[in-house]
Amino acid sequence: MTENIKPFISDALKALFDIEVPSNDVKLEITNKDFEGDFTFVVFPYLRQSRKNPVETATLVGEYLEKNCPEIIDSWNVVKGFLNLSIPVEAWLKSVLKSDFNTQPADETKRQKVMVEYSSPNTNKPLHLGHVRNNLLGYSICRILEAYGHEVIKVNLINDRGIHICKSMLAYAKFGHGESPAEAGMKGDHFVGKYYVLFGNENKKQAVELMAKGVSEEDAERQTPLMEEAREWLVKWEEKDPEIITLWEKMNNWVYEGFNATYKRMGVSFDKFYHESETYVLGKDIVEEGLSKGVFYKREDGSVWINLTDEGLDEKLLLRKDGTSVYMTQDLGTADLKYQDYKMNASVYVVGNEQDYHFKVLKSILQKLGRPYADGIFHMSYGMVELPEGKLKTREGKVVDADNLMDEMFATAKERTEEQGKTEGMPESELHHLYEILGLGAMKYFLLKVDPLKRILFNPNESIDFQGNTATFIQYTHARCRSILRNGKFSEPVRLPEHHEPSEKNLLVLFTQYFEKLEEAADNFSPSVIANYMYEVAKSFNTFYNQCPILRANSEDQIQFRLYLTLQTANMLKRCGELLGIEMPSRM
């Protein structure tokens, strides 16, 4: 819409004041609610050259527009240095009518192949609320990037090896008596998690004994017989000891079964799985390469480092003195592997902000090594989910379990829906689905509406809202629209009725903003942009609904026009919901 107006403003500035401003550089803003108009042109930056005061300058531009493009500008007014322009409703309606909101707005030059790595769980415990945020952010940003026009590859790098895995294995071997998850009546991931916690508890007991002998707490936890044994198991695992490998596979498969159920319920999915058990050996040849290129250096003890102090970063270890690799080594190798596999333009890592430093270093190293994909690496960092008493900690049992939370959300949704008593006659299976999308929707919206960079405080004692700025509100609005659409019959073509209300125009204006919002969400990796936008749409519809009769409007044109607004609202909410993984019910 602004593209229609900008050239005229550019012309006006040239004709009136001889100021050269390419129309692309003309800044138009959305007019503040309290003033009349749709767009505002701010003249302050041009006063020096116009040699007139703000009001005179703005007025001259307004008069120029009135004379030269009356069909685009309905009316205008000047407040101080602000020129407010009103666009006729016809233009807004035309713009919405000709938009196909299902097209991808990115032009050819902007389209890319993007890999998004997210979820990346450890296979020693079930998923908790922190993982849920990661999964939802990751999945949602994939949908947003796709809708924008990128080709997206969703990747999950599973952390299926390492000392923490050995801990749960060892505890199971010692205390599990060969029990299976089915026998214990547990989901596989919870079952394995039980033994991980058990290891921690048993280890603590042993540590206490050591501490009684005067060992410091820190050392004691590391020196217990159990820890010794876990480390031995890790070595055996790396040597591919058949017994260990068999147990490892068995337990991991239990976990995968559990994860798959949780993923499915959350509605997230992946195109490709990488496993650290396969990638942890990668990266050593990169260390060699870095040494020969002089990017890395070797210390006297044989360990390999990179010095990044000139970038304000630190010195970073890449290979231990015994030649074994560290986290960074493996990530370098995995980055190469991903690129070999997919040759993507950009690689996004959805990982918590506790690893900001790690990813800065990773990117910097790859740039120094001259990797063609290095500049395309982006760490989609997000804040932690915290409880009132602080960070989530599996070992201390301070967690909000993902499966439990979803169960609770389901139960609350069921309760609230029954209270409302509007679902009579719905078959049981539909009701079940309704509770599920209401419960999960509320949870998803709660996590996605917040700017990813900010941390989220979750208070288990206060249940997630179903009122106000929530998914429920949006879902309710959608159901309301569909209900109206069931009662009336919308048919093309849409004609503008003689009279229209501000709330009707407001909806049209909002619809035209969809593509901008989509682009903003994609550029900033921020699903919250979409969440806030759809809330705005739903809110505006409800205002409209309350002041305008739809099916009982005055004329057939008006009925059809209002039905059209209702239909567009429903479609827009559904579309945005898909970007966030939130389903819209047609009844509730």
Place this chain on the structure above:
RNA sequence: GGUCUCGUAGCUCAACAGGAUAGAGCAACUGCCUUCUAAGCAGUAGGUUUCAGGUUCGAGUCCUGACGGGAUCACCA
């Protein structure tokens, strides 16, 4: 201590690239269902945007410093 990050109503969050009188929701209070879904709408109240400087026509937004939270700086992953 170094680096990074955040600080907006009692609480949870908005505010496009610096623009006008900083907006929503929750909680509180007041109205609105004989009418298309009241999980809704309309209204009241609530603010020195942590503080102090600076940049400019204009700062919640940019810069410097202070204070307060969080993260990180491991031959852990």
